Amino acid sequence: MKWGAIALVLPWTVLTVVCYGIILLGGVVKDIGRFDLTPSLAHFATGFGIDWGVRGLVFTGSAWDSLFTTLGVAAVAAPVTTALGVLAGYVVSRHAFKGRRTFEFLTMVNFAVPGTVIGVAYIVAFNVPPLEFTGTFAIIVLCLTFRNMPVGVRATVAALSQLDHSLDEASATLRASTSRTFLRVILPLLRPALIASLVFSFTHAITAVSAVIFLATAKHNMATVYIMGRVEIGEYALAIAYSSVLMAIMLACVLMIQRFVGSAELGRRPLMAA
Secondary structure, three states: OHHHHHHHHHHHHHHHHHHHHHHHHHOOEEEHHHOEEEEOOHHHHHHHOEEEEOOEEEEOOOOHHHHHHHHHHHHHHHHHHHHHHHHHHHHHHHOOOOOHHHHHHHHHHHHHOOHHHHHHHHHHHOOOOOOOOOOOHHHHHHHHHHHHHHHHHHHHHHHHOOOOOHHHHHHHHOOOOHHHHHHHHHHHHHHHHHHHHHHHHHHHHHHOOOOHHHOOOOOOOOHHHHHHHHHHOOOHHHHHHHHHHHHHHHHHHHHHHHHHHOOOOOOOOOOOOO
16 A cells, blocks of 8 residues: 555655746746756846946846735735635634624635636726725735635635634633634644745735736736746746745745744643642
8 A cells, every 4th residue: 555655746846846847947947948058047147137336236127026926915915815814714613693604605715706807807897996906016015915815715724623612612711702702722733724824824814826817917017927927938948947036935934933932732741740
């Protein structure tokens, strides 16, 4: 059984390593598309060039604007998505009220709708006053927040299903309010769900294509839209270099999120020596 599982997983592991290796290699050679493997960092200079001007540091690369916008959107959307997902999951799991199933369905319906449909729908819905958000930073954040919220909801529901209701009842017996119970008792035990939601929301906000391609503009461009634009005009090397930068940034950010949030450790504590 062990070797059968290894034989099944190994080809996909090798394929993944090769794909990522091509991306990393393509950014440091002249043109991997034409098999010109001459070492070169010109693509990074084009996309992420930095110069020292009269007013100080100047970001001269063509990819900086889209990168800063993407990181800003991800930094705002990820915690908001996680907070809304955890709260919605807690309400669905711990409270019985009329219309609970309908509410749970509505929190999950975003996953059933294609991203292209969501992007067009947001343009139509927020193109007229009083909610005229089309072409702004806010509409991208809103789209990614509600697009990724189902992950936080399901992660929270799964985590809460492993926590006995007696924890809530014991807190209520000690005259703690619902909000205090959630913040002091439940939330610390939901760290795995928080990590899963934060990581998914952040990485998906950076790599999303289908919905944001309709919402990005020249002023608020996204990394994936910039990469697709480079590919369309044949600048594959620059697109690959940008992709390798995104991979490094996402890896660093995921490690920082895990380090900051920490992990929940459940189980018996060892007895202290007398």
